[in-house]
Amino acid sequence: MSYFYREYHDGPDPLAPPYDVRSALDEMGDAVLSGSTPLDALRDLLRRGLPGAPDRRGLDDLLRQVRRRRRELRDNTRLDGTLERVRVLLDKAIGQERAELQRGSGGRPPGERSPDPADDARFREAMLDALPSDTSRAVQELAGYDWRSAAARQTFEELRDLLRREVLDSQFRGMRDALANPDPAAMERVRQMMSDLNDMLDRDARGEHTQDDFDQFMQKYGDMFPENPRNLDELVDQLARRAAAAQRLLASLTPEQREELAGLIDQTLEQAGLAEQMRRLGDSLYARRPDLAWGSPERVSGEQPMGMGDAVTALQELADLGDLESALRQDYPGARLDDIDEAAIRRALGRSAVDDLEALRQVERELEAQGYLRRNRGKLELTPKAVRRLGETALRRVFASLDSGRRGDHDQRDAGTAGEPTGSTRPWRFGDEQPIDVVRTVVNGVRQGGGAPVTLSVDDFEVVETERRSAAAVCLLVDLSYSMALRGTWAAAKQTALALQALVASKFPQDAVQIIGFSNYARVLRPDELAGLEWDMVQGTNLHHALLIAGRHLDRHPDFEPVVLVVTDGEPTAHLMRNGVPRFEWPPSQETLTLTLAEVDKMTRRRATINVFMLAADDRLREFVDEVARRNGGRVFSASADRLGEYVVSDFLRARRTR
Numbered sequence: 001m002s003y004f005y006r007e008y009h010d011g012p013d014p015l016a017p018p019y020d021v022r023s024a025l026d027e028m029g030d031a032v033l034s035g036s037t038p039l040d041a042l043r044d045l046l047r048r049g050l051p052g053a054p055d056r057r058g059l060d061d062l063l064r065q066v067r068r069r070r071r072e073l074r075d076n077t078r079l080d081g082t083l084e085r086v087r088v089l090l091d092k093a094i095g096q097e098r099a100e101l102q103r104g105s106g107g108r109p110p111g112e113r114s115p116d117p118a119d120d121a122r123f124r125e126a127m128l129d130a131l132p133s134d135t136s137r138a139v140q141e142l143a144g145y146d147w148r149s150a151a152a153r154q155t156f157e158e159l160r161d162l163l164r165r166e167v168l169d170s171q172f173r174g175m176r177d178a179l180a181n182p183d184p185a186a187m188e189r190v191r192q193m194m195s196d197l198n199d200m201l202d203r204d205a206r207g208e209h210t211q212d213d214f215d216q217f218m219q220k221y222g223d224m225f226p227e228n229p230r231n232l233d234e235l236v237d238q239l240a241r242r243a244a245a246a247q248r249l250l251a252s253l254t255p256e257q258r259e260e261l262a263g264l265i266d267q268t269l270e271q272a273g274l275a276e277q278m279r280r281l282g283d284s285l286y287a288r289r290p291d292l293a294w295g296s297p298e299r300v301s302g303e304q305p306m307g308m309g310d311a312v313t314a315l316q317e318l319a320d321l322g323d324l325e326s327a328l329r330q331d332y333p334g335a336r337l338d339d340i341d342e343a344a345i346r347r348a349l350g351r352s353a354v355d356d357l358e359a360l361r362q363v364e365r366e367l368e369a370q371g372y373l374r375r376n377r378g379k380l381e382l383t384p385k386a387v388r389r390l391g392e393t394a395l396r397r398v399f400a401s402l403d404s405g406r407r408g409d410h411d412q413r414d415a416g417t418a419g420e421p422t423g424s425t426r427p428w429r430f431g432d433e434q435p436i437d438v439v440r441t442v443v444n445g446v447r448q449g450g451g452a453p454v455t456l457s458v459d460d461f462e463v464v465e466t467e468r469r470s471a472a473a474v475c476l477l478v479d480l481s482y483s484m485a486l487r488g489t490w491a492a493a494k495q496t497a498l499a500l501q502a503l504v505a506s507k508f509p510q511d512a513v514q515i516i517g518f519s520n521y522a523r524v525l526r527p528d529e530l531a532g533l534e535w536d537m538v539q540g541t542n543l544h545h546a547l548l549i550a551g552r553h554l555d556r557h558p559d560f561e562p563v564v565l566v567v568t569d570g571e572p573t574a575h576l577m578r579n580g581v582p583r584f585e586w587p588p589s590q591e592t593l594t595l596t597l598a599e600v601d602k603m604t605r606r607r608a609t610i611n612v613f614m615l616a617a618d619d620r621l622r623e624f625v626d627e628v629a630r631r632n633g634g635r636v637f638s639a640s641a642d643r644l645g646e647y648v649v650s651d652f653l654r655a656r657r658t659r
Helices: 021-033 038-048 059-075 081-104 120-129 135-142 150-171 184-205 211-224 232-252 255-272 275-288 308-329 342-349 351-369 384-401 438-449 482-486 490-507 543-556 590-605 619-632 641-658
Strands: 373-376 379-382 421-427 462-466 472-479 512-518 522-525 561-568 574-576 582-584 609-614 636-638
Touching: 021 038, 021 351, 021 384, 038 059, 038 351, 038 379, 059 308, 059 342, 059 351, 081 120, 081 135, 081 150, 081 255, 081 308, 135 150, 135 255, 150 232, 150 255, 150 308, 184 211, 184 232, 184 255, 184 275, 232 255, 232 275, 232 308, 255 275, 308 342, 342 351, 351 373, 379 384, 384 490, 438 462, 472 490, 472 543, 490 512, 490 561, 490 641, 512 543, 522 543, 543 561, 543 574, 543 590, 561 641, 574 590, 590 619, 609 619, 619 636
Parallel strands: 472 512, 472 561, 561 609, 609 636
Antiparallel strands: 373 379, 421 462, 512 522, 574 582
């Protein structure tokens, strides 16, 4: 046997490795850590395309191609081609008839009348002279004219045949080619098809239609529908979009052109015996798809005139591209990639674009399936699993800027250890985060199983004993006020919170960390909401309330070493009144400062050192934090936004080492 191999073309590469969604999450993480919401980060990723997959286009690339195609259609489409051809044929037929009449009247020059009143050439010439300038009315008056010239009669029949084919092609794509050769039997078959189609739509409206009815219809008339619809809904969609495009063609012409072409269409349908059937069909299609832009004009500026059927096809494609452009922008509430019509993508951009879209959809689905994203009441959120990974990313960023020779080894591959190994092991217990002793675990499995293959049970696992470390109760107070966003420091504050959360969870799992955000109110922030957190568009920096909450956290852990870190860009401007309502004043009232400093004094009595990280060079802020440092003994850092994480993490590690 002989085998031949060639490049694979039909669709995506079946041997390509699956896309690693963790890379997509890391790419999203960069945007999240820069201040974007998870939804915006996912949209940005899908717009740019997949990292590590240069052959795959993102939504922006697909959108650019759709817009380019729309421009090409608009710049190369002229809608009055059929009307122009009808005028040319009409003038040709009248000219041929006049020439024949002149020969019949003795070859007199134009304008000279025959003196013989019995000669009907004079009457015919007068009739041609009296034809209206409106093309539609002129064709209508000549419909019953007895042509003297055989060539003129043939030209006029050519005109009517052109109208018949173009009008039907504007409603049923491909009908123009099917009626290329005038055949009474072919027209009778068209009339029967439309009658059967309308009857089928009526039965469907009554709930009596079945798929078998549609299959029989297609078996009989399938050659008239080159798009090969699979059911009645697909057929209705195709016919409705084309009928709406035909209405838009009329709406896009000048009033004079619209009146002429509409008249020609009506005459053609009446002559073909299709007027009533076409009216029934139009009413049914509009009732089923009123959402289509039936009468909206389209601006086109082409020089090359198009026939009516081709012009309707162009307008139909322009409408499809417009809908596709809106779906690809994904800028409406609740937008998802599933909203993008795959068939429209295939028609507009080809099979490869469908594969690119499916790759993007796969990433979106996998991020949810693998537990990184979830939708809560229509809102996209990062799961705790994703937040942990983003925290590790933020921590790596911080450690990358630290001096490794001065700070020690901060590689987090050993995440979960609670201290240096002592050399001994013990059985694993639920909740242990110490590293597993692989050798002892396998030996236990061999002893229990008696040989290969080794089967491990829960009781076989042993972990490495580590030195016990002192535990700390950590409070990170993060300013969420409007000024943080205005100064561009909010993203750095959020990244710092994520990094500290990841550091404590991995390197110091025995610590109890609480992150508190404060603006007009203060609130505890869960780890899983950190990544999607946004600044508050409210006035007020209620450090008083934040210190109250932090104090309760420290009181719940009396045996833990207290650590309090404050990140802010302004002095306190709000405090919590006894009725639980915040009070904002600018400049800060003496009551606000007094109550806030009273909470600082309580922290001092708890032996909690408050270290403040200033994100603004403000004299009033400097004066306040200096007073905090004097009362509490803590330190003040004037940190730039790009080094905030480094300052906070370094200070936390320094404090942990001293204990």
